[in-house]
Each structure stands twice: as structure tokens, then as C-alpha cells.
Amino acid sequence: xxxxxxxxxxxxxxxxxxxxxxxxxxxxxxxxxxxxxxxxxxxxxxxxxxxxxxxxxxxxxxxxxxxxxxxxxxxxxxxxxxxxxxxxxxxxxxxxxxxxxxxxxxxxxxxxxxxxxxxxxxxxxxxxxxxxxxxxxxxxxxxxxxxxxxxxxxxxxxxxxxxxxxxxxxxxxxxxxxxxxxxxxxxxxxxxxxxxxxxxxxxxxxxxxxxxxxxxxxxxxxxxxxxxxxxxxxxxxxxxxxxxxxxxxxxxxxxxxxxxxxxxxx
Amino acid sequence: xxxxxxxxxxxxxxxxxxxxxxxxxxxxxxxxxxxxxxxxxxxxxxxxxxxxxxxxxxxxxxxxxxxxxxxxxxxxxxxxxxxxxxxxxxxxxxxxxxxxxxxxxxxxxxxxxxxxxxxxxxxxxxxxxxxxxxxxxxxxxxxxxxxxxxxxxxxxxxxxxxxxxxxxxxxxxxxxxxxxxxxxxxxxxxxxxxxxxxxxxxxxxxxxxxxxxxxxxxxxxxxxxxxxxxxxxxxxxxxxxxxxxxxxxxxxxxxxxxxxxxxxxx
Numbered sequence: 385x386x387x388x389x390x391x392x393x394x395x396x397x398x399x400x401x402x403x404x405x406x407x408x409x410x411x412x413x414x415x416x417x418x419x420x421x422x423x424x425x426x427x428x429x430x431x432x433x434x435x436x437x438x439x440x441x442x443x444x445x446x447x448x449x450x451x452x453x454x455x456x457x458x459x460x461x462x463x464x465x466x467x468x469x470x471x472x473x474x475x476x477x478x479x480x481x482x483x484x485x486x487x488x489x490x491x492x493x494x495x496x497x498x499x500x501x502x503x504x505x506x507x508x509x510x511x512x513x514x515x516x517x518x519x520x521x522x523x524x525x526x527x528x529x530x531x532x533x534x535x536x537x538x539x540x541x542x543x544x545x546x547x548x549x550x551x552x553x554x555x556x557x558x559x560x561x562x563x564x565x566x567x568x569x570x571x572x573x574x575x576x577x578x579x580x581x582x583x584x585x586x587x588x589x590x591x592x593x594x595x596x597x598x599x600x601x602x603x604x605x606x607x608x609x610x611x612x613x614x615x616x617x618x619x620x621x622x623x624x625x626x627x628x629x630x631x632x633x634x635x636x637x638x639x640x641x642x643x644x645x646x647x648x649x650x
Numbered sequence: 651x652x653x654x655x656x657x658x659x660x661x662x663x664x665x666x667x668x669x670x671x672x673x674x675x676x677x678x679x680x681x682x683x684x685x686x687x688x689x690x691x692x693x694x695x696x697x698x699x700x701x702x703x704x705x706x707x708x709x710x711x712x713x714x715x716x717x718x719x720x721x722x723x724x725x726x727x728x729x730x731x732x733x734x735x736x737x738x739x740x741x742x743x744x745x746x747x748x749x750x751x752x753x754x755x756x757x758x759x760x761x762x763x764x765x766x767x768x769x770x771x772x773x774x775x776x777x778x779x780x781x782x783x784x785x786x787x788x789x790x791x792x793x794x795x796x797x798x799x800x801x802x803x804x805x806x807x808x809x810x811x812x813x814x815x816x817x818x819x820x821x822x823x824x825x826x827x828x829x830x831x832x833x834x835x836x837x838x839x840x841x842x843x844x845x846x847x848x849x850x851x852x853x854x855x856x857x858x859x860x861x862x863x864x865x866x867x868x869x870x871x872x873x874x875x876x877x878x879x880x881x882x883x884x885x886x887x888x889x890x891x892x893x894x895x896x897x898x899x900x901x902x903x904x905x906x907x908x909x910x911x912x913x914x915x916x
Contacts, residue, residue: 395902397901411879412880
């Protein structure tokens with residue numbers, strides 16, 4: 385935990401009183417991801433599970449499809465460098481540069497456009513369902529695990545779950561990176577993501593939805609809001625979006641048939 | 651407002667009861683920013699004030715320094731395209747491509763490294779201060795203006811304020827874009843950002859802090875948490891970071907001298 389937080393001098397003001405103390409603040413570190421010999425991306429992130437972050441990032445960008453594509457992953461968490469070597473050399477590394485060019489910021493358009501063009505492939509064929517009363521239990525366990533959030537208020541959490549329990553859990557200062565980490569960890573550990581549930585503290589934008597679709601996760605649940613575009617994509621992709629999952633409350637925005645309400649199929 | 655939200659069918663579950671209704675969901679749209687003839691970036695955003703977004707984005711990336719650099723801005727909010735023409739042609743447009751290459755995702759490393767290298771220039775020389783009891787009033791007004799957030803829960807808000815009132819206010823699905831919009835609006839309208847306060851609902855990461863530094867705003871206030879790197883940069887840059895500003899509570903993380911507590915200088 386100490387590697388993920390810092391203690392800084394803070395002046396705290398409460399009820400007109402001023403107190404000087406050392407408080408816990410979330411750590412933010414740069415990481416550089418190299419794919420073979422190409423410097424692919426610089427991200428600011430929480431410096432833990434950088435191998436998972438890199439693999440999840442490459443997967444989300446469509447640069448790897450499974451663990452089989454990977455020859456070696458070397459992560460130096462101290463220096464913030466991850467080297468990923470592929471088994472097969474990429475035919476045209478310069479395409480990577482062109483690709484990065486029009487992909488930027490919080491809202492990486494290309495990922496979305498790829499997905500929109502490629503919607504047929506991303507469409508879920510899974511019949512996976514979850515009982516409605518499982519969702520509050522999963523969310524409770526999920527939030528219980530969010531230690532860094534409780535300590536610092538400065539991270540997003542993400543998880544891959546079965547209908548009954550949390551299989552993989554990560555936190556990161558970025559909501560995108562938290563999800564890349566759980567997907568990457570599943571890839572590296574050989575944990576199936578199909579017929580699973582993705583849980584996030586973050587808002588469900590189109591990019592997040594596409595990350596779920598690429599990982600073949602047919603249900604995504606957040607305590608926060610979705611965007612209209614994420615819901616439209618989810619509807620097309622056969623993915624169930626559950627938002628504002630707080631206690632026994634929730635909103636189901638798409639493919640509600642995956643959430644079993646009442647006695648059906650108990 | 652209708653252009654910024656959608657109404658979608660939602661299945662709402664509360665206290666074991668299920669209700670089908672049409673609910674308001676935040677709209678998410680792609681926008682492509684062209685700088686002269688170069689397609690510079692695709693962002694997913696809230697489709698309003700796209701001219702401000704583009705100008706703020708270019709400013710944050712160091713591609714323009716003031717309104718004087720801009721010949722023309724044309725924003726087509728329906729089709730999500732913004733064209734920015736500069737007065738002087740850039741000497742080497744291919745540098746833009748190299749530049750974008752290592753700048754990605756939520757956490758655009760390059761921006762940070764630039765700033766770290768360029769810290770001297772970003773250091774605030776301003777003696778601007780704010781009275782501590784102004785902060786809850788500003789935050790209250792700020793949250794009151796966050797209509798899209800109250801409607802949808804799906805956006806971040808940002809503002810540029812004087813010590814007493816909010817001068818420019820924007821909302822966007824991305825916390826980075828909300829800030830780019832307020833800075834861009836100030837540039838386009840000729841509103842000074844020096845000796846002002848930047849307010850955000852979002853967490854203060856290094857990128858957000860660098861956006862404040864570039865706009866010469868010496869105080870940044872959030873209802874959320876900062877990262878350690880943002881606080882360290884703020885300390886170096888002479889910027890005051892106030893986090894967890896909620897009611898009369900707040901934490902001051904750096905350069906607390908800018909927040910006047912008690913009778914000093916009343």
C-alpha cells in the first residue's frame with residue numbers, strides 16, 4: 385500500500401478550525417509502454433500491476449488478441465517502464481504511429497470508430513444472466529475492496545466478477561486504466577472474461593463500453609452514470625449496462641433480459 | 651439543454667420494485683479537431699461549446715499561446731468538427747504527428763514532461779489571494795450551476811472565477827475537456843485567467859494542474875482529491891491546491907498563503 389500513496393503536509397479546515405497534519409494522498413506516476421522496440425504510450429497511472437496495465441491497454445487498442453500473442457512482458461514499476469514483446473513481429477510498425485496520431489485524450493475516438501465499424505464482431509452471443517439480488521452483494525464486496533479509494537478518494541476501481549464473487553480487482557487514478565488493469569490481469573493469468581461481469585466505480589462512456597465488449601464481458605455495472613452513446617453501443621452489442629448501482633437500487637439501460645428479476649430461472 | 655442530453659428507456663429497480671421509464675442520459679459525441687489542414691485529435695465529449703473545447707485543447711497542448719495566434723475558428727456542433735486556422739503556418743507540421751504519438755489516454759505523459767522541463771516558465775509570480783470564507787460561497791454557486799450533473803450524473807463541471815463570482819462555466823463528460831472548455835472560452839472572449847480561481851468537480855491530477863499552470867491560474871479548487879504529483883508540481887509552480895472543498899470544509903495542499911484565514915488583509 386505504501387507504494388501507492390504518499391504522505392503530504394495538509395492544512396485542514398473544518399468548522400472554522402485550522403489543523404496542520406500529514407495526510408495520505410494517492411500517488412501518480414508516469415509509465416511508458418514499449419511494444420517491441422516502439423515507444424507506444426505514456427500514461428499517468430497508479431504504479432502497481434503495470435504489466436497488467438500494459439497488456440490490458442494493448443488489448444483494448446486491438447494490438448494483441450490473447451496471451452498467445454505475447455512473448456514476454458517486463459515491468460519495472462520503480463522506473464515506470466513496461467516492455468512487451470510480441471511473438472510475431474508486426475508487419476508495419478509505422479502504422480502504429482499513424483494510429484496513435486488520431487487517438488487522444490480522455491475520449492479516444494479511434495477506439496470508438498473501430499468498434500462501430502467492427503460492431504458485428506463485438507456482438508455478444510452469450511446467454512449469460514445474473515440474478516438481480518446478486519448485484520447489491522457484488523457491489524458491496526467491490527466497494528469493501530476499494531481500500532485506496534477510502535484512504536485517498538483519488539482512484540477508480542474496476543473488477544471482473546462471476547455472478548457470485550470478485551475474481552480480479554484493481555484500482556488506478558484513471559478509470560480507463562483501472563479497467564485495462566483488470567482485463568490485462570485476466571489475460572496474463574488465463575482467467576476467462578466471457579460470461580463474467582465487469583464492475584466499475586467510473587462513468588460508463590463509449591470507450592469503457594468498448595473495453596467491455598472487446599473483453600467479451602456481457603454485463604457492465606457501475607455506481608455512476610452511463611452516456612447515451614455507451615447505452616446505444618451496448619444495445620447493439622448485446623451488452624447489459626447497469627448504472628447507479630447503489631444498495632438495492634439500480635437502473636438497467638440495455639439488454640435487461642440478462643438481469644433475472646423474480647422467480648425466473650432460480 | 652436538449653442538445654446535451656438524450657431520453658432513453660430505463661428499467662429502474664428500487665426497494666424491490668421495478669419501473670420502466672424514459673430517463674435523461676448525458677449525450678456523448680465524437681469531435682474531430684483540425685489545426686490548419688491537420689486532423690489533430692478525436693475526442694469524445696459533450697457537444698456544446700466545441701470552439702472553446704478546441705481552443706482550450708490547443709492551448710493546453712502548447713500549440714497556441716493566445717487569441718492572437720488564431721486566424722479563424724469554425725465549429726460545426728452538429729457534425730462534431732472544429733477547424734482552427736492559425737495566423738502563422740506552423741514550420742513543421744510533421745512534428746505534430748510525432749508529438750501525438752507519445753501522448754495518449756487519460757494521462758497524457760508528454761504534457762507533464764513538457765511542464766516538468768519547463769517548470770520555470772510556468773511558475774506563478776502572482777500575489778493573488780482569496781479569503782477562506784469565499785471558497786464555500788464559490789463552491790455553492792458552482793454546484794448550483796451544474797445542471798447537467800444534477801440531471802444526469804454523467805459530467806464534470808469546471809469554472810474560472812474571480813474571488814467573488816463565477817466568470818466562465820462549462821460541463822463535459824470528460825474532466826479534462828471541461829477545463830479545456832473554460833480556458834478556451836476565456837481565450838476566445840478575452841477574459842483574463844491570471845489572478846483567477848479554477849474550480850472543478852474532478853480530481854486534480856498532474857495534467858489538470860498543468861492546465862491550471864499554463865492558464866496562469868494561481869488557485870485550483872476541487873470537491874475531489876488531488877494526486878501527490880499534482881501537489882508537488884503545484885508547490886513548485888506557486889499554485890494553491892484546495893481539495894475536498896465541501897461546505898465549510900477543505901484541505902489546502904500547497905501554497906496555503908494564498909488562502910487568507912482570520913483577520914489578515916481583510
